[in-house]
Amino acid sequence: MFNKTMMAGAVLLAALGAAQATEGGGSIYPHGVENYMAGALPPPGVYGMVFGNIYNANRVNDSSGNNLNVPGFKVRANVVAPRLVWVTGAKVLGGDLLTNLIVPLVDLKVSAAGNSQSKTGVGDMTVGLGLGYHHSANLHSVVALDAYLPTGRYTNGDLANIGRNYAAIEPVYALSYVDPQGFNGDIKLGYIFNQRNKDTDYRSGNEFHFDYDAGWGLGNGWTAGVGGYYKQQTGLDKQAGVELANSKTSGMAIGPSVKYDSGKGWFVTAKWQAERNVKNGAQGNALWIKAVFPL
Template sequence: MKHTQLFLGAALLTAASASFATEGGGSTYPVGAENHLAGAAPPPGVYVLEYVNVYSADRLNDGQGNAVPIPGFKVNAVAAATRIAWVTNTPVLGGQLVAHAILPLVKVKVSAAGQSSSSSGLGDVSLGTGVAWHHSPQLHSVAALDIVLPVGRYDAARPVNVGRNYASVQPAYLVSWIDPNGLNADAKIGLNLNRTNKDTGYRSGNELNIDYALGWGLGNGWVVGVGGNVYQQLSEDKAQGQSVPGSKGRAYSAGPNLKYDSGKGWFITAKLAKEFSVRSRSEGTQFWIKTTIPF
């Protein structure tokens, strides 16, 4: 087992030196998570949102978007995250105070050159607060600030971990235009400001992420359209205080999505998005389901 880990670790580190943006090629923010109703806070109360994500990739790209020649490279990940949201009656800046916590369960497996390594368990936990506005029956928005706490399992000797071992601060602005019989447009625009991994001395670069959805309401609770995300790393990673050349990642994704609003307080969204124009990251396909249930 130790030999397997070392062999896989060597393969992954070889890839990382040429291509991985952010430490391990991932992010503390689950890119692509948001869909329709991203910026529309529900009425005051407590809500449970469930996010399910399935991600698979068999290609790793370098800083120029070329495939890194690692035989048998594959990434398979499944995540189920519970988000507990509290919409209060407390007025702030003309809106309402909101708060939430996100607890993700993650399972990830990475294979390369006939070897593989996997990890599963509780990932890093997010805590956040913000202000929600309802500008009109159609236009809604939220300004938010999240902090990601490095509580997920992490071992610097393992090539694969569910925890990142560093904190992140994530300011974001979310906006939704909702029309049950017409245009629906949603976006979450956020920054990911990463801290340093104290065990490795590695600091992942800061990131910009935009989750988006565009659809048309059919008048019966259903909205159909397209969705995806835009990811751009804004600064290079740093190892022991020195910039890592070619480490600024980039990825776009797009695909079909839908929403169903029951009209009784709960709704569900789904999205299948294919990544393209990827640099310094794995390139694959992601599937998301999100449900909201009031209590």
């Protein structure tokens, strides 16, 4: 799926003439996308999901987290990402087998140093396989392997790109505790193995990250709390096979998060998150909406 900071690489390269962190501080994963019920698999069937994202940023930070004060720097991204999930009904290693496909639709505008560029189209798609487990009436988990495909439009040197021009593989573990009138908590952990961008001979370092939320069931289908993400690049970037010093990105986000469960098989979550302590990347805020419904 398209990530809200993926355009920061082009901004840094074009406006600053320097390569920094996962080819500019972005990621192929949309940090903070997941919310309540991240690890709670529904019964066998086909399900539709829609993720919506509005992201804005007006600063980009260096390796110490200081604002680089790029003149006129601004990012606006609107994303609608349909997701199709099939819970097959088959059992593998004691878990319920699932497969999924995500196709992000992106509207992006980037401005920096007196230049501006906009692009719209399909971003980098995601396909995956997973196993879901129900440990109790309240505790659930999913183990999965996702593959990110370089399907998004990319032109080397452009200020705005809606694809990262490389593939990635990510093992995922998600855990959910669900109580309609008590504590609710979710965490989705992943480790991203980034591949090489053949047009720039640049390979971003691998990344550890997690999305999280914690809230309280208020009854009548409502849950309220907080949510966000944490990210940390674990390896240095490489350009033409040479490691780049001070090229790791990191950061976090936190904000209010709510869920409404209809009790009829569909639910909606919403989250607003403010990014903090970002190093080697853009820093802004995002509104995330997730809707899940049976087909």
